[in-house]
Amino acid sequence: ADIAMYEAKQAQRRVAVYQTGHDETHLRRIGLISDLRRARERDELRVFYQPKVDLRSGRVAHAEALLRWQHPALGTISPDEFIPLAEHCGLIHEITAFVLAAGLQQASAWREDGLEIGLAVNLSPMDLLDARLPDRVAGLLQAHRFPAQELILEITESTVMRDVQSALITMRALRALGVRLSIDDFGTGHSSLAQLRSLPVDEIKIDKSFVMRLDTNPEDTVIVRSAIEIGHNMGLVVIAEGVEQSGSLEILQRLHCDMVQGYFFSKPVPAEDFRRWHDDFQANASTRSEQIA
Numbered sequence: 251a252d253i254a255m256y257e258a259k260q261a262q263r264r265v266a267v268y269q270t271g272h273d274e275t276h277l278r279r280i281g282l283i284s285d286l287r288r289a290r291e292r293d294e295l296r297v298f299y300q301p302k303v304d305l306r307s308g309r310v311a312h313a314e315a316l317l318r319w320q321h322p323a324l325g326t327i328s329p330d331e332f333i334p335l336a337e338h339c340g341l342i343h344e345i346t347a348f349v350l351a352a353g354l355q356q357a358s359a360w361r362e363d364g365l366e367i368g369l370a371v372n373l374s375p376m377d378l379l380d381a382r383l384p385d386r387v388a389g390l391l392q393a394h395r396f397p398a399q400e401l402i403l404e405i406t407e408s409t410v411m412r413d414v415q416s417a418l419i420t421m422r423a424l425r426a427l428g429v430r431l432s433i434d435d436f437g438t439g440h441s442s443l444a445q446l447r448s449l450p451v452d453e454i455k456i457d458k459s460f461v462m463r464l465d466t467n468p469e470d471t472v473i474v475r476s477a478i479e480i481g482h483n484m485g486l487v488v489i490a491e492g493v494e495q496s497g498s499l500e501i502l503q504r505l506h507c508d509m510v511q512g513y514f515f516s517k518p519v520p521a522e523d524f525r526r527w528h529d530d531f532q533a534n535a536s537t538r539s540e541q542i543a
């Protein structure tokens with residue numbers, strides 16, 4: 251009875267909040283959803299790029315496309331806030347199509363300009379339930395004459411697992427095109443190892459929460475070492491995201507992690523800045539190896 255009473259009171263409070271309009275987060279969400287519908291035509295969406303560095307070759311393997319929304323009144327809105335809203339109001343397919351098209355156009359321009367680089371794009375869980383996605387990806391690859399195996403799609407672990415059977419159909423169709431798949435934020439979901447084994451993926455990306463404090467947290471080293479072993483035993487490429495300190499990078503090298511990404515190398519930046527950063531990074535890399543030789 252106490253619980254029922256408590257719940258009734260909570261419900262009343264919620265109604266009061268709506269009536270007086272004091273629920274600021276709710277109002278913000280409603281406002282953002284209506285603005286988001288117009289964000290693209292108003293040219294407020296920008297794709298930033300962050301390098302994924304291959305430790306085995308010392309080269310930048312992919313540029314990961316990360317979406318930014320420059321809201322005219324509220325400033326930059328984080329994708330962690332607006333992507334869930336886009337999923338909620340049915341805009342996500344349009345947004346995914348936009349990022350894929352913009353990213354492939356940029357990456358093809360780079361390749362024509364001598365920068366041999368792949369592209370990573372994040373997918374929403376809802377994209378995996380969209381039966382038209384593989385055809386759309388195939389069309390974009392063709393339009394940009396972009397090699398399928400240079401495109402890697404990052405799928406958040408927790409989201410694949412929600413409806414594995416439907417997700418699997420889309421994942422297999424994407425992979426049949428030659429596109430590669432990555433499990434993003436690895437370690438944060440509830441996947442069993444058996445499920446993981448049956449997923450058609452090429453890469454796991456260890457979540458930054460295990461990597462950011464790697465240089466000072468011995469417990470994190472234990473987790474990261476296990477994740478790398480699991481990935482390698484399954485024949486997958488293992489990348490760590492959230493590398494901020496040189497100490498963490500050294501640990502990852504010692505643990506034979508294949509690839510790394512994080513602020514230690516570069517934050518996500520606009521395309522022009524990415525190119526400049528890349529050319530500097532590669533020039534320094536060759537100077538480094540000349541000095542050793």
Ligand code: C2E
Nearest residue numbers: 316317329330333349372373374492493494512513514518
């Ligand atoms: P994610 O794909 O796991 O991307 C990694 C996030 O961590 C990015 O945040 C990146 O800026 C940040 N990050 C990278 N290196 C470091 C580091 O060394 N330290 C710290 N503290 N953070 C680092 P961002 O760009 O805000 O994106 C957040 C999430 O939003 C992404 O996580 C991804 O799940 C989603 N997202 C971003 N762009 C898109 C998109 O175009 N489509 C979809 N569906 N989701 C997107």
Ligand code: MG
Nearest residue numbers: 314372404434
């Ligand atoms: Mg990602």
Ligand code: MG
Nearest residue numbers: 434435457491
């Ligand atoms: Mg991630």
Ligand code: MG
Nearest residue numbers: 406434435457
């Ligand atoms: Mg994430």
